[in-house]
Amino acid sequence: MEQSLFVYNTLTRRKEQFVPINPPFVGMYVCGPTVYSNAHLGNARTYISFDLVFRYLTHLGYKVRYVRNITDAGHLEGDAGDEGEDKIEKKAKLAHLEPMEIAQKYTLDFHDVMQALNILPPSIEPRATGHIIEQIELVKLILQNGFAYEVNGTIYFDVEKYNKTQDYGILSRRNLEELINNTRDLGGQDEKRGKLDFALWIKAKPEHLMKWPSPWGLGFPGWHLECSAMSEKYLGKHFDIHGGGIDLVPTHHTNEIAQGVAACHINPAKYWIHTNMLTMNGQKMSKSLGNSILPYELFTGHNSILSKGYSPMTLRFFILQAHYRSTLDISNDAMEASEKGFKRLMNSFSLLDDLTASATGEADIAPLQQRCYDAMNDDFNSPVLIAELFEASRIINSVHDGKLKIDQSNLDLLKQLMQTFMLDILGLKNEEAANNDLPNVMNMIVGLRSEAKANRDYATSDRIRDGLQKIGFQLKDSKEGTTWNKI
RNA sequence: GGUCGGAUGGCCGAGUGGCUAGGCAGAGGUCUGCAAAACCUCCUACAGCGGUUCGAAUCCGCUUCCGACCUCCA
Numbered sequence: 071m072e073q074s075l076f077v078y079n080t081l082t083r084r085k086e087q088f089v090p091i092n093p094p095f096v097g098m099y100v101c102g103p104t105v106y107s108n109a110h111l112g113n114a115r116t117y118i119s120f121d122l123v124f125r126y127l128t129h130l131g132y133k134v135r136y137v138r139n140i141t142d143a144g145h146l147e148g149d150a151g152d153e154g155e156d157k158i159e160k161k162a163k164l165a166h167l168e169p170m171e172i173a174q175k176y177t178l179d180f181h182d183v184m185q186a187l188n189i190l191p192p193s194i195e196p197r198a199t200g201h202i203i204e205q206i207e208l209v210k211l212i213l214q215n216g217f218a219y220e221v222n223g224t225i226y227f228d229v230e231k232y233n234k235t236q237d238y239g240i241l242s243r244r245n246l247e248e249l250i251n252n253t254r255d256l257g258g259q260d261e262k263r264g265k266l267d268f269a270l271w272i273k274a275k276p277e278h279l280m281k282w283p284s285p286w287g288l289g290f291p292g293w294h295l296e297c298s299a300m301s302e303k304y305l306g307k308h309f310d311i312h313g314g315g316i317d318l319v320p321t322h323h324t325n326e327i328a329q330g331v332a333a334c335h336i337n338p339a340k341y342w343i344h345t346n347m348l349t350m351n352g353q354k355m356s357k358s359l360g361n362s363i364l365p366y367e368l369f370t371g372h373n374s375i376l377s378k379g380y381s382p383m384t385l386r387f388f389i390l391q392a393h394y395r396s397t398l399d400i401s402n403d404a405m406e407a408s409e410k411g412f413k414r415l416m417n418s419f420s421l422l423d424d425l426t427a428s429a430t431g432e433a434d435i436a437p438l439q440q441r442c443y444d445a446m447n448d449d450f451n452s453p454v455l456i457a458e459l460f461e462a463s464r465i466i467n468s469v470h471d472g473k474l475k476i477d478q479s480n481l482d483l484l485k486q487l488m489q490t491f492m493l494d495i496l497g498l499k500n501e502e503a504a505n506n507d508l509p510n511v512m513n514m515i516v517g518l519r520s521e522a523k524a525n526r527d528y529a530t531s532d533r534i535r536d537g538l539q540k541i542g543f544q545l546k547d548s549k550e551g552t553t554w555n556k557i
Numbered sequence: 558g559g560u561c562g563g564a565u566g567g568c569c570g571a572g573u574g575g576c577u578a579g580g581c582a583g584a585g586g587u588c589u590g591c592a593a594a595a596c597c598u599c600c601u602a603c604a605g606c607g608g609u610u611c612g613a614a615u616c617c618g619c620u621u622c623c624g625a626c627c628u629c630c631a
Binding site: 100101102103104109110112113114115116117119157242243244248249251252293314315316317318319320321322344345346347348349352353354355356357358359388391392393396397398399401403404405406407408409410411412414415417418445451453454456457458459460461464467468470471473474523526528531532535536539544545546547548549553555 | 558559560561562563567568569570571572578579580581582588589590591592593594595596597623624625626627628629630631
């Protein structure tokens with residue numbers, strides 16, 4: 071099926087038709103985590119959003135190479151130039167561990183979270199420390215092209231010089247003068263020529279643990295550089311999509327573009343996609359503000375904000391119920407509502423295989439399917455898609471109740487639609503444990519209750535029903551018999 | 558302070574000029590031994606004040622409030 075996809079490009083601030091540079095191939099680079107602490111819920115939102123993009127592009131038939139990096143070096147604590155300390159290293163010293171132990175620990179944690187949330191692994195997940203040579207080569211190239219300078223073994227990017235021939239603020243839409251005037255004066259920047267200059271390569275002090283030899287002495291790469299080096303290595307100088315959180319726009323991505331242009335004379339990506347923030351009580355969730363919840367704290371309910379635990383799929387559903395470019399506020403009520411809604415959707419999904427088709431039917435699924443595609447084609451509008459799936463759910467339930475008739479071809483289409491959009495594209499899955507014994511046991515108990523009911527022994531039948539209710543199973547009586555599900 | 562973005566019904570959240578999503582909560586009904594579920598119906602909102610227009614939640618201006626970025630952040 072030919073679909074015309076429109077995506078919002080931060081570069082142009084408009085929705086643009088998605089036309090790959092080299093179809094059917096699509097290159098997508100998403101800035102991954104800096105592995106110096108646990109991934110929190112806000113991080114999860116970003117990767118769920120790009121998982122949706124990855125899944126939909128794949129569904130449309132594109133051959134997507136999805137690169138999402140792990141930054142395990144070079145990310146400074148504070149923007150203090152050579153005074154800064156590597157985040158990984160700082161943590162390592164505190165814990166008396168090797169920096170790589172820290173990186174490994176949090177990389178594994180990150181992967182656990184990704185898996186729990188049913189986020190597909192990227193095609194390539196490169197690490198900054200594995201690409202030091204590429205980063206050094208990139209620094210050389212930028213120096214050679216005249217957009218960087220060396221001071222005592224540290225290499226800075228010359229922003230003001232760059233801006234003479236290029237537009238440094240092309241992504242953030244800020245002009246240089248504004249930026250210079252509004253940048254706070256920080257200490258330890260004496261070496262830099264310009265206030266906005268940023269380090270490409272940083273000279274290591276003797277006590278630094280993570281350092282590598284370079285033409286400028288022992289040092290380590292600056293933040294921003296690893297993404298430029300790795301995206302170029304795996305996707306080329308110019309690729310289709312570059313993504314990340316919206317908070318990366320003014321600094322990280324701005325500098326990545328500058329690096330790309332300075333080294334390769336081209337903006338690295340055609341479409342820049344940014345996800346909005348997850349907020350709590352109206353404020354951005356972030357590690358520095360201390361209002362972040364870790365995913366496993368959400369799953370278990372062990373946190374000070376929410377009253378109970380919510381499953382990974384509930385979180386995923388909650389996140390997909392908002393558009394990726396809107397801020398999303400997390401709260402008890404909102405999670406509660408999503409949990410119930412998600413269960414309703416999943417319930418009707420599980421009824422799908424029991425439906426029987428009629429010779430003729432009133433249900434017409436094709437327009438609904440088109441509306442699902444329309445929603446996704448409009449900049450991955452998952453909340454509208456979910457609204458349509460609730461319409462599908464209503465149809466399923468009505469057919470199940472015998473209140474609506476559906477013919478075989480529409481039933482097949484309905485099954486296909488739910489499978490495609492709910493499982494493949496939204497990446498939702500049924501969390502009910504697949505235990506083969508349980509249905510048999512339950513069927514036996516339900517059978518006993520039906521006998522009691524037939525004998526008008528309601529005391530017994532109610533005792534069974536209420537007892538099951540207490541341990542988390544809900545019975546539903548209908549003309550066709552009794553069904554059950556886990557609450 | 559500067560720049561940018563937002564303010565939608567009890568809650569969450571779509572929606573860029575007329576057709577006024579969806580979920581949760583609430584009310585009524587159908588079904589049912591009762592209950593639950595499901596289905597049907599109802600609750601029809603767009604911060605405030607002006608303006609443009611035949612018509613505005615949607616465009617413009619002002620005001621109020623909130624947030625993001627400018628420092629590490631997804």
